[in-house]
Structure formats: C-alpha cells, structure tokens
Amino acid sequence: MKHVAEGMQDFYRRLTKDGYHSEDVKPALYQVERIVHMEQVRRHILNCMDCPLCERAKSRVPGTGNTSTPLMIVGEGPGEDEENWGLPLVGISGSLLTLILGKAGIGREQIYMTNVVKCRVTDDKGKNRTPMREETLECGKYLRRELDIIRPRVVLALGKVALQFFFPDMKTMSQFRGNIYEYEGTKVVPTWHPAYVVRQRGDALTKAKKEVWNDLKVAIECAKRDEKR
Numbered sequence: 001m002k003h004v005a006e007g008m009q010d011f012y013r014r015l016t017k018d019g020y021h022s023e024d025v026k027p028a029l030y031q032v033e034r035i036v037h038m039e040q041v042r043r044h045i046l047n048c049m050d051c052p053l054c055e056r057a058k059s060r061v062p063g064t065g066n067t068s069t070p071l072m073i074v075g076e077g078p079g080e081d082e083e084n085w086g087l088p089l090v091g092i093s094g095s096l097l098t099l100i101l102g103k104a105g106i107g108r109e110q111i112y113m114t115n116v117v118k119c120r121v122t123d124d125k126g127k128n129r130t131p132m133r134e135e136t137l138e139c140g141k142y143l144r145r146e147l148d149i150i151r152p153r154v155v156l157a158l159g160k161v162a163l164q165f166f167f168p169d170m171k172t173m174s175q176f177r178g179n180i181y182e183y184e185g186t187k188v189v190p191t192w193h194p195a196y197v198v199r200q201r202g203d204a205l206t207k208a209k210k211e212v213w214n215d216l217k218v219a220i221e222c223a224k225r226d227e228k229r
C-alpha cells in the first residue's frame with residue numbers, strides 16, 4: 001500500500017506537471033493529507049484494545065469535525081449517549097455546547113471536537129467516573145496525534161481532565177480559567193465542561209454560563225487574531 005507522504009509527492013508532481021500552480025497544489029494536498037491521516041487515527045481508535053477500559057466500553061468514540069480548523073474543542077471522555085452514538089459531545093452537555101457555539105456564530109461542522117479518553121470510563125456500577133491519570137496518559141496518544149494533524153491555533157479545554165492533559169499541575173478549573181496558556185505553540189483556553197454547567201442552578205448557573213461564554217469568545221478571538229498574522 002502506498003504511504004500517504006509518498007502519495008502526496010506523486011500527486012504534487014502530476015498536478016504541477018499538468019500546469020497547476022505549486023501555491024494552489026500545496027494547500028490542497030495538505031488538506032487531503034490531513035483528512036487521510038485523521039481517518040487512519042480514527043480506524044486505530046475504533047479497533048483499540050490498548051488499555052483495560054476497552055473491556056467495559058461498548059464502543060470507541062473518535063474525534064469528529066473539520067481537520068482544517070483553527071479551533072479545536074477537547075472534552076474529558078464519552079458519556080452514555082456518546083458511547084451509544086459513537087460521537088463526541090452529542091449528549092445533553094454537547095447539545096448545550098452546540099447551542100453556545102451557535103450563539104457565537106460557529107457551527108459544529110466548522111470546528112473539530114474530541115475527548116482526552118476515547119472509551120467511556122465507568123465504575124463497578126456502570127456509572128461515569130473521572131478517568132485516572134494513567135488512563136489519560138495511555139489514551140492521550142490519540143489526542144496528541146489529532147493535535148499533530150490539525151495543528152489548531154487554539155484549544156478550548158472543557159473541564160479539569162482536559163486542562164490537565166495539557167498542564168498536569170493545574171489542579172482546579174476555578175483557579176486557572178480566565179487565562180490563556182501556551183502548549184507547544186497552541187493556545188489553550190480552559191473553561192467549565194458543559195456537563196458542569198448543566199448541573200448548576202440559580203446564581204451558580206448564571207455565573208457558569210457567563211464564564212463559558214466569555215472563555216469561548218476569548219478562544220474565538222485568539223483564533224481570529226492569529227489568523228491575521
């Protein structure tokens with residue numbers, strides 16, 4: 001089977017030989033290459049049995065969306081709905097996130113969404129639990145690959161687990177949200193996981209909604225600001 005890089009070199013030679021300009025060919029092939037690489041990652045994830053979480057998980061949930069986006073959203077891991085439907089952030093919290101993105105003028109299809117852990121993490125009673133550090137380290141190889149392929153300008157990190165993937169020493173969201181951090185050339189904007197927002201009531205709900213909205217606006221501004229460079 002032809003290697004992806006080898007294929008792209010061949011396509012480049014053929015297209016430029018046919019008179020297409022190199023400056024048009026290169027970005028087109030870069031886009032194709034990203035899609036192909038992401039499909040390879042997706043297939044690996046769907047067949048992954050690299051850690052014990054696969055024993056209980058009903059499915060694997062790879063990331064989804066635009067591989068050419070400047071904005072990537074990273075959550076913790078799939079819940080019951082995501083596990084059943086095989087897509088990240090499609091339950092109640094993902095629906096809330098989609099609503100908030102829509103208010104900011106962004107459609108889901110414009111960006112890329114994924115999780116730190118691709119299998120649902122449950123306790124002995126089948127209830128969701130927070131993934132342990134070693135679990136995020138093991139499955140994090142896929143997120144690292146997604147980051148390598150997309151090279152987003154900004155990541156909106158939803159919740160503590162996503163934040164700690166990038167910065168293991170940041171122990172609480174309340175202490176660290178409201179700022180922009182840098183991870184290997186990518187800006188990281190931490191915010192509350194929408195699942196947290198869904199659980200709030202009264203003043204706490206108003207506050208959480210406002211903070212998520214502000215953080216999203218910051219992330220969007222970062223993406224746009226860097227685009228102009």
Ligand code: SF4
Pocket residue numbers: 045048049050051052053054060117118119138139
């Ligand atoms: S959690 Fe990640 S590493 Fe573990 S089996 Fe699922 S996909 Fe593989």
